[in-house]
Amino acid sequence: MFARGLKRKCADGEEDGEGALAALRAAPSYSLQRQSLLDMSLVKLQLCHMLVEPNLCRSVLIANTVRQIQEEMTQDGTWRVTAPQTVGRAPLDRLVSTEILCRSAREAEPPGPGLGDGHAPDMVSELCVVPSAQALQSPQSSVWEVDSPRENRGSFPKSLDQIFETLDSKTPGAVEELFSDVDSSYYDLDAVLTGMVGGAKSGHSDTLDALASAPAPPPSSSCKDLGELDHVVEILVET
Amino acid sequence: MAGAGGGGCPAGGNDLQWCFSQVKGAIDEDVAEADIISTVEFNYSGDLLATGDKGGRVVIFQREQENKSRPHSRGEYNVYSTFQSHEPEFDYLKSLEIEEKINKIRWLPQQNAAHFLLSTNDDLRINLWHLEITDRSFNIVDIKPANMEELTEVITAAEFHPRQCNVFVYSSSKGTVRLCDMRSSALCDRHSKFFEEPEDPSSRSFFSEIISSISDVKFSHSGRYMMTRDYLSVKVWDLNMESRPVETHQVHEYLRSKLCSLYENDCIFDKFECCWNGSDSAIMTGSYNNFFRMFDRNTRRDVTLEASRENSKPRASLKPRKVCTGGKRKKDEISVDSLDFNKKILHTAWHPAENIIAVAATNNLYIFQDRIN
Numbered sequence: 001m002f003a004r005g006l007k008r009k010c011a012d013g014e015e016d017g018e019g020a021l022a023a024l025r026a027a028p029s030y031s032l033q034r035q036s037l038l039d040m041s042l043v044k045l046q047l048c049h050m051l052v053e054p055n056l057c058r059s060v061l062i063a064n065t066v067r068q069i070q071e072e073m074t075q076d077g078t079w080r081v082t083a084p085q086t087v088g089r090a091p092l093d094r095l096v097s098t099e100i101l102c103r104s105a106r107e108a109e110p111p112g113p114g115l116g117d118g119h120a121p122d123m124v125s126e127l128c129v130v131p132s133a134q135a136l137q138s139p140q141s142s143v144w145e146v147d148s149p150r151e152n153r154g155s156f157p158k159s160l161d162q163i164f165e166t167l168d169s170k171t172p173g174a175v176e177e178l179f180s181d182v183d184s185s186y187y188d189l190d191a192v193l194t195g196m197v198g199g200a201k202s203g204h205s206d207t208l209d210a211l212a213s214a215p216a217p218p219p220s221s222s223c224k225d226l227g228e229l230d231h232v233v234e235i236l237v238e239t
Numbered sequence: 240m241a242g243a244g245g246g247g248c249p250a251g252g253n254d255l256q257w258c259f260s261q262v263k264g265a266i267d268e269d270v271a272e273a274d275i276i277s278t279v280e281f282n283y284s285g286d287l288l289a290t291g292d293k294g295g296r297v298v299i300f301q302r303e304q305e306n307k308s309r310p311h312s313r314g315e316y317n318v319y320s321t322f323q324s325h326e327p328e329f330d331y332l333k334s335l336e337i338e339e340k341i342n343k344i345r346w347l348p349q350q351n352a353a354h355f356l357l358s359t360n361d362d363l364r365i366n367l368w369h370l371e372i373t374d375r376s377f378n379i380v381d382i383k384p385a386n387m388e389e390l391t392e393v394i395t396a397a398e399f400h401p402r403q404c405n406v407f408v409y410s411s412s413k414g415t416v417r418l419c420d421m422r423s424s425a426l427c428d429r430h431s432k433f434f435e436e437p438e439d440p441s442s443r444s445f446f447s448e449i450i451s452s453i454s455d456v457k458f459s460h461s462g463r464y465m466m467t468r469d470y471l472s473v474k475v476w477d478l479n480m481e482s483r484p485v486e487t488h489q490v491h492e493y494l495r496s497k498l499c500s501l502y503e504n505d506c507i508f509d510k511f512e513c514c515w516n517g518s519d520s521a522i523m524t525g526s527y528n529n530f531f532r533m534f535d536r537n538t539r540r541d542v543t544l545e546a547s548r549e550n551s552k553p554r555a556s557l558k559p560r561k562v563c564t565g566g567k568r569k570k571d572e573i574s575v576d577s578l579d580f581n582k583k584i585l586h587t588a589w590h591p592a593e594n595i596i597a598v599a600a601t602n603n604l605y606i607f608q609d610r611i612n
Contacts, residue, residue, distance in 0.1 A: 033499075037445060040503060052272060053340070056362040057393045057412050058508045061449045064391055068445055164387040168363055 031078065038069045048163060056167035063160055255594055255609040257557045259550055261315055263300070264603035266548065276599035278586055282346035285590040288316050288597055290604055291341025296323055316606055357407055362393035365409060367421075379421065380409060380428065395510075396455050402462040406431075414451030416467060418478070434467075434476055436483045446498040446507065454510035459519040460591070466522055468513040471495060473524050473534070488534045488541065491526050493564040493575050506580050517592045525584025528573065529600045530560055546584060546598045546605040557607065 041062050048059045073079035265274070273294025280289050288300040301319035345356065356368040358376065363383040366376035380397075384390050393412045400406035405421045417430035438447065450470040458465045467474050467484075471492060474484035490511075494501060501507040506527075513524040525531045526543070534541045543560045550557055563572040586599040594609035 034445075037499070037502075055508065057395060057452070058505075060362075060390055060393050061412055061452060061508070064448055065445055067391075068448075159388065161386065161388040164390050168361055168383065168387070 034069055034073070038066060038073075041066045041069070045160075045163060049166060054167045056164065059163055059167055063163075257544060257594075257596075257607045258610045259552065259555045259557065259605070260595070260608045261606040262548070262551050262603055263298075263316075263318075263606075270602045274602040276586060276602060276604060277341050278344050279588040279597050279599045279604065280344045280346055281588050281590050281597070283591060285592055285595065287319070287346070288588070288606075289344045289346070290597075290599065291344050292602075293340040294323075295341060296321060297341060297344065357397050357399055362395070363390075365394065365397050365407075380419070395453050398456055398458055398465075400462055401458050401460060408456055408458070408465060410453035410456040410467060412452040413448060414453055414469060416453065416456060416465070416476070432478070432481050434481045436474070444498070446502060449502070449507055450498065455512040457513055457515060459515050460517060461519055464519065466513055466515065468511050468524055470507060470509075470511075473513050473522060475522070475536070486536065488522070488532075490524055490532050491562070493562055497575065501580075504580065506583075509583055510585060511583075512586050514587055514589045516589045516594070521589075523587050523589060523596065525587055525598070527580050527583050528578040529582040529584055530562075531584045531587055531598055544607075546600045546603070546607075548603075551605075554610070556610065 044062050045059060045066070048055070048062075051058075070079055264276075271294075273292065273296075275293045276290050277293050278289075278291040281287070282289070286302045288302075290298050290300075292298075298321045299319045300316035302314040302316050305314050358366050358368060363381065364378055365380035367379050368376045380394070382392070382394060391413075395410045395412055397407060397409040400408070406418065407421070408416050408418045410416045414435065416434040418432035418434070419429075420431045423429070423431065438451075453467045453469050455468040456465060463478060464485075465476050465478060467476065468490075471494060472490055473488045475486035475488075476484045498507060511525050513522060515522055520537055521533055521535050523531060523533045529546045530543050531546065532541060532543050543562070544557045545560050558571075561569075561572045562578070563569065563574045568574050582600065584598055584600055588597045590596065596607050598605045598607065
């Protein structure tokens with residue numbers, strides 16, 4: 001049920017108000033959990049195309065979670081922006097799993113900016129004054145270049161824009177394209193059901209013949225008088 | 240559609256003794272993705288029950304006439320027809336596979352004057368179809384931003400008002416519902432009403448938005464209320480009050496402390512549906528471990544039941560289930576860590592006039608009815 005090594009107490013575990021919240025956020029375990037949540041979220045975004053069903057809603061929610069974490073880390077001063085030239089294409093295995101993170105005792109989050117990690121102090125101080133909204137819209141796509149104090153995670157091959165576009169691939173016309181080659185006998189089912197509700201049930205074939213010209217048309221056929229319908233089964237298909 | 244209070248439908252949930260009636264589907268442990276039921280709907284009279292699955296297959300069950308020799312069992316549902324809605328297609332222009340999954344089946348009311356249909360064609364648009372014009376639809380809501388990177392909210396569900404054919408609602412991934420009136424404008428980008436419950440700041444977490452995302456919205460039969468389902472609760476809203484719901488029912492609050500894990504295994508994105516009984520006095524929704532929950536709005540009582548093969552003897556009463564949330568686990572209780580998160584009941588349907596329910600458990604369809612005294 002639980003991920004290996006993942007603590008039960010989540011980021012939402014506090015109950016005592018602002019003082020406790022601040023204390024909780026300063027605790028190393030909170031930072032670790034937050035970082036692991038961030039890592040997990042970024043991996044999920046990258047692998048969203050591997051789902052059985054494409055799910056734009058899920059990707060949007062995950063992206064929003066990443067933004068929230070980034071915003072909070074920016075306020076804490078723990079979010080780093082790398083200079084464009086130092087950004088490489090880190091392979092996905094550079095993202096540690098939550099298990100590895102939680103196992104390592106050395107990986108305590110250093111508080112505050114610019115401590116012992118080799119980043120240019122002026123870049124870091126630049127970040128501190130940049131409001132989070134601006135950071136999100138930076139042309140360098142800084143949203144997706146997460147640099148933790150521990151290691152340079154690099155940028156990601158896919159931009160958010162690309163991920164979302166892939167998942168939203170539908171046009172209003174897609175549905176009728178879908179129906180355009182449907183075998184017309186499919187629509188005779190409606191006739192069958194109509195016949196069945198209207199009166200005594202007869203054999204399928206009789207009803208089909210009798211109501212062969214009945215409504216529920218494919219796009220190519222002419223419109224029928226809806227008043228003849230007792231009811232219609234409508235299949236809504238999302239493409 | 241059946242009106243409120245019609246047909247002598249007693250208050251649902253706890254005054255009733257729910258009994259197993261039928262189960263449809265393979266017993267196999269190995270479930271093919273294509274056989275997973277993706278939608279369940281009774282028609283307006285309750286005589287027909289339709290299911291759709293991820294493989295694009297539609298099965299329609301019809302209720303048999305009452306059997307005089309077995310007066311205690313109401314008419315059973317048997318397969319009337321089954322057909323393949325469509326085969327998966329490949330759109331060469333877009334290099335896209337169009338999947339065959341049935342997302343929703345809507346039976347049209349017998350006396351629907353408007354003959355309109357809503358389709359949420361995807362997460363960003365709602366289209367309106369008129370039954371006499373089948374070669375095109377009309378786009379009435381479009382929330383796609385110019386720059387997709389700015390996308391932060393999607394449409395999650397939409398439904399027409401049962402009595403006012405020009406009114407519909409749509410829900411979002413941010414926990415809001417917008418009510419639109421098509422008479423106001425052709426493109427319903429402006430809503431007439433906006434329903435959102437203010438967030439409780441003390442329970443804010445990184446998962447707050449995800450669990451507030453609405454997975455289903457359903458109008459009551461009366462048309463006076465609507466119900467929304469988010470990850471942990473169902474909320475009943477009075478259409479005249481946008482500021483907060485009139486009722487909130489906890490479905491599985493014990494999962495709140497497990498949200499990290501549920502995020503990791505993606506269960507937090509599961510989309511549960513909900514439904515009203517015919518008289519709007521009770522509501523039902525699914526949960527994990529093949530549990531489903533019923534809430535009686537009048538008595539304020541709720542019950543947890545399970546759809547399982549073990550409880551599938553004819554007319555066997557369903558025993559209420561209980562999840563142990565802490566402390567010593569009593570006999571017959573199940574602990575949260577023992578719940579099977581692969582057994583999820585996402586789709587349920589309630590007969591519009593009688594106490595007969597259909598519950599989809601992965602690839603099996605269970606039908607339960609109340610015991611006749």
